[in-house]
Amino acid sequence: MIKAQIGNHVKVHYTGKLENGEIFDSSVDREPLEFELGSDGIIAGFQQGILGMAEGEKKTLRIEAEDAYGPYHQEGVMEIDRSLMPNDVPLEIGLGLQLKNPDGDVFNVMVTDLTDEKVTFDANHPLAGQTLIMDVELLEIRPNIILAS
Template structure:
């Protein structure tokens, strides 16, 4: 049985950057379960599984456009420290939530730079701008 759009699939995977650094893996956890073609995962991961058979293993190379897209400089923001809460000990790499509008929408951001007078945060997905490599094993198809 080959996996096709609309099927609920379960996969084990290891996600790597092109330099071999692992950024995520299902090792030691339950397989990832989702419906093919539903938009629940990045496009390249979805299309990489389509056509696989149960028990099949393969490596899928996903270009930026089919992963998290290019990094967008419009999603990098600078703030004056004087405009921020003084009780937060900001650190590079720190994850924060930023309110995007008056309607309560919250966007996760990462602190990327700290100066004497301000901080820079990035609202891009941490893997934006990266080509990705996934080792995938199709566990089941329903």
Template sequence: MSEAKLGDTVKIHYTGTLEDGTQFDSSVGNEPLEFTIGAGGIIPGFEEAVKGMNVGENKTVTIPSAQAYGEYRPEMTQEVPRSAIPADIDLHEGMVLHAQGPDGQHVSFTVKAFNDEQVTIDGNHPLAGKDLTFALELVSIS
């Protein structure tokens, strides 16, 4: 039986949970996730967990935040004037705002708090600073 290795394209079903058991994502009931190991499109710890798996194998792994979405960086939270947000946007806590950075790259921010004068935005990934547990099932290797 062949094992998943660097350069292989794999299909995998997964369910991701947080430390408290809250599920944050799952492919179960949908198409399996397809990616090429080593291509960089998946968090590093997830790729590492899939390496060495055989088709049909199941396993559960916990990926530390440093190998997932990184540590939470407080400096990525800032207050901006409410006037910097288009007036037609109906703000609510937890909503994601999208903008274009000075280099033309798209960036996303989560609204943490707001009032008539200020909006607190957070540029961290919502899962930054969290260890993630994944139940994995390798469906295919090609």
């Protein structure tokens, strides 16, 4: 029986929940998630939980914030004068935007508060600081095959 290991391509269905049971994402009603174990772009705790699983196996992972989207950083919250925002941007709470800092770096933010004078942005990932509960089903493992030349 093949067990998932670093370098394997895997296909999984998952349902992600917060500790209070609120579902934040699920692949169950769409295509399964496919990725290479050990690759960037998939949270570390999710990948670690899949290592050693066999095809058809199901399990529930508890992923602490440090192994998910990291801790919540209060310094990621900023408030600016609304007059500095372009007039053509329809501001509303929950709107995701990309901002550029004076050094030219681009980063993602979400509008979290609006007043007539101020706009508050949060640069933290929406799941930062959260423990994630992931119900996972490993559907397929494709081992890497190295062909000798």
